[in-house]
Structure formats: C-alpha cells, structure tokens
Amino acid sequence: MLSQIREHIFETDVLVVGGGLAGNNAAIAALERKAKVIIAEKASLERCGAIAGGVDHFMAYLNTAPWDTREAYLEYVAKIARGAINIKIQDAVFCRELEDALERMERIGCTLKQSDGTYFRTRALGQPGPYFINFNGKNLKPALAREAKRLGVKVIEKCMITDLLFDGDKVIGALGFNIRTGDFYIIKSKATILATGCTTRLFQNPTGLPFNTWQCPADTGGAQVMAFKVGAKLANMEYMRITVVPKGFSAAGLNALTGMGGRFINARGEEFMKRYHPMGDKAPRSALVEAVIKEIQKGNGPIYIDCTHLSKSEIDHLNKTLGYDKDTLPDFLQQKGIDLSKDPLEVMYSEGMQAGPAEVCGSGIMIDEDTSSSVKGLFGAGDCTDQMRCVHVCTTGGYLAGKKAVEYAQGLSYLPKNDVKEIQKIKSSIYVPLTKKDGIPFQIIENTIRRIMWDYAGPVRNEKSLKVAIQKLEMLSEEAEKLKAKDFHELMRVHEAKQILEVGKIMCHASLERKETRFGVFHFRSDYPETREEFEGEIVIWQENGKIKKEFKKLDYTKII
Numbered sequence: 001m002l003s004q005i006r007e008h009i010f011e012t013d014v015l016v017v018g019g020g021l022a023g024n025n026a027a028i029a030a031l032e033r034k035a036k037v038i039i040a041e042k043a044s045l046e047r048c049g050a051i052a053g054g055v056d057h058f059m060a061y062l063n064t065a066p067w068d069t070r071e072a073y074l075e076y077v078a079k080i081a082r083g084a085i086n087i088k089i090q091d092a093v094f095c096r097e098l099e100d101a102l103e104r105m106e107r108i109g110c111t112l113k114q115s116d117g118t119y120f121r122t123r124a125l126g127q128p129g130p131y132f133i134n135f136n137g138k139n140l141k142p143a144l145a146r147e148a149k150r151l152g153v154k155v156i157e158k159c160m161i162t163d164l165l166f167d168g169d170k171v172i173g174a175l176g177f178n179i180r181t182g183d184f185y186i187i188k189s190k191a192t193i194l195a196t197g198c199t200t201r202l203f204q205n206p207t208g209l210p211f212n213t214w215q216c217p218a219d220t221g222g223a224q225v226m227a228f229k230v231g232a233k234l235a236n237m238e239y240m241r242i243t244v245v246p247k248g249f250s251a252a253g254l255n256a257l258t259g260m261g262g263r264f265i266n267a268r269g270e271e272f273m274k275r276y277h278p279m280g281d282k283a284p285r286s287a288l289v290e291a292v293i294k295e296i297q298k299g300n301g302p303i304y305i306d307c308t309h310l311s312k313s314e315i316d317h318l319n320k321t322l323g324y325d326k327d328t329l330p331d332f333l334q335q336k337g338i339d340l341s342k343d344p345l346e347v348m349y350s351e352g353m354q355a356g357p358a359e360v361c362g363s364g365i366m367i368d369e370d371t372s373s374s375v376k377g378l379f380g381a382g383d384c385t386d387q388m389r390c391v392h393v394c395t396t397g398g399y400l401a402g403k404k405a406v407e408y409a410q411g412l413s414y415l416p417k418n419d420v421k422e423i424q425k426i427k428s429s430i431y432v433p434l435t436k437k438d439g440i441p442f443q444i445i446e447n448t449i450r451r452i453m454w455d456y457a458g459p460v461r462n463e464k465s466l467k468v469a470i471q472k473l474e475m476l477s478e479e480a481e482k483l484k485a486k487d488f489h490e491l492m493r494v495h496e497a498k499q500i501l502e503v504g505k506i507m508c509h510a511s512l513e514r515k516e517t518r519f520g521v522f523h524f525r526s527d528y529p530e531t532r533e534e535f536e537g538e539i540v541i542w543q544e545n546g547k548i549k550k551e552f553k554k555l556d557y558t559k560i561i
Contacts, residue, residue, distance in 0.1 A: 020049020022382025
C-alpha cells in the first residue's frame, strides 16, 4: 500500500486549510485580489464544515433603532462575552466588514431577505433586540463554493492536512494526505490560513453516539493542534461549549425555537428560566444550558420547549426554517409524532466541545485585528480562533483573513525554501499507523478520551480533577503511538483521534489557570465557584521547546469603541 503512494507538490500565494464558511470566504477575498489560492479540504467544498447542510440565521445590526447600532452591538458583546472577547478585534473582524458581507451574500445568490424584500428578525440568546436574521441558507455553502471556483480557486478535496511547514521563523506551507488514495501532498505557500473549526467528539455524548454532534463531527481541532506545534499562541481554550438539543438528537435549533418564542417548561409544566436568569427564555446560551442541567439534577425532568402557544403563522415559519439548519430535524419530529403546535418538544443538554463561550467569540488560535497569529505567515479564520464564532463573524472575519493574508504574501518576492529532510521525516510519521499489524483501533482511544474529559474536565471541574485528567491523557498519549489503520480512511481517523487528544490536554492546562467560574457550566470550577473581576481576560497558552507556557492577558472593557 505504502509503495503505491504518489507525491504531489503545489505552490501558491495563499493556502486555506478548511473549506467551510470562514475558509471559503477567506479564499474569495484572496482571489478577488488576484492571488493564487489553494483550499485544502477534508471533505468536498460544496458541502463541508459546520453549515454543510445549511443554516437559518445570521446576526447583524441594521441601524434601525437604538439597540440596532454598531455601538449597541459592541456593548452587547462586551456584556455577553466579558472576559473572553476582545472588543477591538470584534470591531475589526465583524463591524468594519459587515456591510460588505451583506452585499456579498446578495451577490453570490444567497439573500438574507424574505420574498417581500424585508428581513425576518428574531431575538434570542441574551440579545437586546432581534439581531438574528432568519433566512434560507440551505444552499449557502454551494453558493460560496461556486463563487470561489468562478474566481479560479484550486481545490484539493479529500485532503487531511496534518502538519504545518515551519522554517523556525515562519509558516511556509503544510503537509497532508488524500483520505481515499493516500497520495501525499506538499503545499508551499507564502501565507497560510487555518480554518478548520472547533473540536467535536471530545466529550462523552449523552446519546452514546459520538458522531451525533451539534456541530460538524469532522472538526477535530486540527488548526489548534497544528498552530500549537509551531509555537503559535492559543486563547480561550478552557471553555467547554454545550447547548440544548431535542432529546436523543444533537441537532441545531435552539436559537430558532427560543427566538420564535418557545418557552422552557419542566415536568410539572412550570416555566422556570426566570429563576436562573432575568432574561428568562431569552437568556444567553450558557444560562439556558445551566438551567436545564440544574432542573434535571433537582428531579424536575424531563424538560421541554413549549411552542403550543404560538400562532399558526409562527409555527409554519418555524417548521419551515428548522430544516434550513439541519435537514433531518423535521423528519425527526415527524417520526417521533411531534406536532409543535400541539406537543411540547422534550430537550436535553448536548455533548460538550472545545469552542467559544458565546455566539460572538471563539476558542483557539489567538489572532490580532489583522487575523494574524503570533507566528509569521500564519492566519486564523472562523471557529478555530479565539475571536470568531458563528455564521456572522465567520463570514466577515474569514473574508478579512483572506485580505490580510494576501497583503502579507505580496510582501514576499519568492516562495520560502522547504527542508526536504524534515518533510520526509513528517511524511514517514503520517503513514506509520498503516504499518502496524497489531495495534489499537482509533475508537478505543477516542472513547477513552471522551470518558476522561467528561468525568474530570466536564461541566464540573476543580484543580484535582483537572490534574487527574492531564495525568490520564498523558498516559493515553503513550498508547496513541500504538494506533493502527487498515486503510486511508482509518488513517484519517487515527490522526483525528490524536488531534482530539492534544486539544483535551491543552484545554485542561488552560482550565487550571482560570481560577474562577465564568460563563456558568462552560467553565465551572467547583473550587472557585465565583466569577472574579481579576480574570476578565484570556488565558493564553503555547509551547516553547516542548514545554507548555501560559500567561494571562487582561482585556479592557472600560471604554466601548
């Protein structure tokens, strides 16, 4: 098998790793500026990433009311994501890019408007007004892919990037393999943008099905791990993101249900959210999740979202839009015999993942106002960064990353040279699992990681549990060297398992440094149950010479831009 592997060498101005929403927008921005662009994508460009099947909402301010302005929006994000969001960067990656993004959506053929030309807006998740625009984003990914191809992008599909090329000073490309044929890829680039999303399959899933995930199950922390390897700084890595999903089915839909006016009720038929947050059912996601968990712990389950009080037109709109985000959610309701106009929908807290603590900021590569990482030549876009999250910021911030990567690339007159010996060393390590006749299947390692993370670094953490988690994960790292693969698909799974394992360790180390509770169950320290003002900032983590380094970066909220 290994003797048949072909080697391919590519050269480009900008390499985008990950062809999801942020990566696709980054590529379009770079292509519009006449750069040569390659997208390396593990799946296919038309249907990949967190919105592969579609999306139903886009957050925006439209300057129609006092709550609907740039200033009001920045005040909102400073409140909802205090201690994790950098306001200056949010202004750069979203506010300054918003107007162009709205025009671009229209231009590529995915309008945010209803048939009558108006916006259908809803309010949820802690917003001061209806920032969410409901729209039919079922074909947003194909529309973006079509635009990138029209502009001349080169796409390497079924390509898993495992390592960055690094010359000791800057990132100069990446290495990977084809998950079907095994072909080895060497991609030399002047600028590299990582856009591979958050990390799923990291915590035990309540359904017992690890691929039944709220977000894309193929997102396994590749960007975070690759950036960490070359010494780039990561931030907000301690946060465990959870949501509320239909019982037994980890599907998107919470924003749609609560935005339309759905109300949480417990087994007694009581509306309980106001007991946990003054905004009740419109509270931030972290507060909704925490309330559901506590109600279940108190014996007040099962928990439901009740939409039976909504009008027929509201129910019709809800039923129509639920399928925009996840095709099979309406099918699930139908097969369960649930009519939202008559029946409350039983819900449950979802699996956990490594992701940002709010709808406006992420968890991963620490970026600046130009989307640059702390390592030259490396940029971040989308959910794999500390300051981008969800459709609206991934659209705007992804595009900004493409612009800034081109500016950097234009400053280089030639492609940097690669170390051939280092490339061959990495190549050999990539394919080692295929040579093992006896070894450990990836499922065993992954299942063990999920159990460790849920038990010791899940919704309740403390210093002792986190240190136990790190110890167990380090022991598991030794076992991970025994991972085997019988084909190239399993080889991909092996490398995904290794990425998930590394993210787990990084998360635990970062969580140890945050000696407080922030965003409720998203970072709950039982030994430090209070939120502390001195921790209004990011835990930054990186490695130097194989040793983990950490620092605290204070964020300033005294003046909103």
